[in-house]
Amino acid sequence: MSSNIDSKKKNNIKTWLLIVGVLLISANLRAPLTSVGSVISFIREDLGISNALAGSITTLPLLAFALFSPVVPKIAAKIGMEKTIFTSLLILITGIAVRSLFDVKALFIGTLFIGIGIAIGNVLLPAFIKIRFPLKVGIMTGIYGVIMNVFAAIASGLSVPIASINGLSWKESLMFWGVLVIIAIVVWLPQLKENEKAEEVKPKAKKEKNRSGLLRSSLAWNITLFMGIQSLIFYTLLTWLPDILFIHGYSADAAGWMLFLYQFAIIPATFVVPIMAERMKNQKLLAGSIATLFFVGIVGLLTGATSLIVISIIVIGVACGSAFSLSMMFFALRTTNGKQAAAISGMAQSFGYLLAAFGPFLFGWLKDLTNSWTYSIGMLLFCAAVLFIVGIRAGADEVISDGPKKKYTVSTNQGL
Structure with a gap:
């Protein structure tokens, strides 16, 4: 005993x-x-x-x-x-x-x-x-x-x-x-x-065949672009938000806490959005709404109005958390089995993070080139517009395969 x-x-x-x-x-x-x-x-x-x-x-x-x-x-x-x-x-x-x-x-x-x-x-x-x-x-x-x-x-x-x-x-x-x-x-x-x-x-030949099928899928590319663009916006602002806030009169300490607020606003959305997405027939409205939140929040930063800065940062944070969670859900909702979900997850994260990697550098380069944050922030507005288009397409009630959509559950969560 x-x-x-x-x-x-x-x-x-x-x-x-x-x-x-x-x-x-x-x-x-x-x-x-x-x-x-x-x-x-x-x-x-x-x-x-x-x-x-x-x-x-x-x-x-x-x-x-x-x-x-x-x-x-x-x-x-x-x-x-x-x-x-x-x-x-x-x-x-x-x-x-x-x-x-x-x-x-x-x-x-x-x-x-x-x-x-x-x-x-x-x-x-x-x-x-x-x-x-x-x-x-x-x-x-x-x-x-x-x-x-x-x-x-x-x-x-x-x-x-x-x-x-x-x-x-x-x-x-x-x-x-x-x-x-x-x-x-x-x-x-x-x-x-x-x-x-x-x-x-898996054997190399089979692995290449699966990857090749994904590379020919427009739906897979829309999911990949959605994953990549939302990551690009998140990591670009993660890098440059304090510097943007400096020109609006924020101290280094205050700008750091605004960066804290930006990331803290992400947390609730990471729970709510997957539940919403799973219950919807398609996620077009959800994806479009997320892209719109990005656009509205970034416009708030562009205007520079002090009264809008805090609200804009919260809105962008909610959009980031929502977009990341929806990206993860797309891996499950747009595929018919766990193997395929893992494949699109790998493709979206590999190509997506590669795309996101250029964001912080390009944002800083535009500032150096123009001596203004206006064009840099304008780049993010363009990204939000593209996110709207690819999000609508990725949110369609389709799967990356032939045949009707099937009901299933699969866990495909990855890190931001």
């Missing part, structure tokens, strides 16, 4: 360690990136770099997401998911250290490492949750999304106050978030004993 009680206690401890480990990894999937946005002006002035080059600090991780994500399942298939996730944490802490300790080159090398580490978590964590929590996928995925966005918002809000402490700078502020990674590494260590091998990669 005593041994059974001890065994139950051990299992409970292992379960809670696993849950805490998952949540700590979730907390690290955006904070190392969002912490940069509010101190980017400090980085630019300290290192003497241009706006375009400063914008590429956000571009590099997105390129890592796009280019490295396809190889992650192969690595997990060879060494196991737990070890691969642990490796991602080691890469992440290395990137955070290198980014803050050395010169301009090290800033970008460290940022690239951070992007690779987060890319691994983006790909594997949702699949890991499905494997280890098969009866609690919805709850765990929901909590994982909330934790990710909450810490993303906190990192944006606290970076400037930390950098403003006497004797500290933007380097120590960005290094601070490495503490969270170290805690995650320590808590994750017991999971290395439970190494779960990922599914074997």
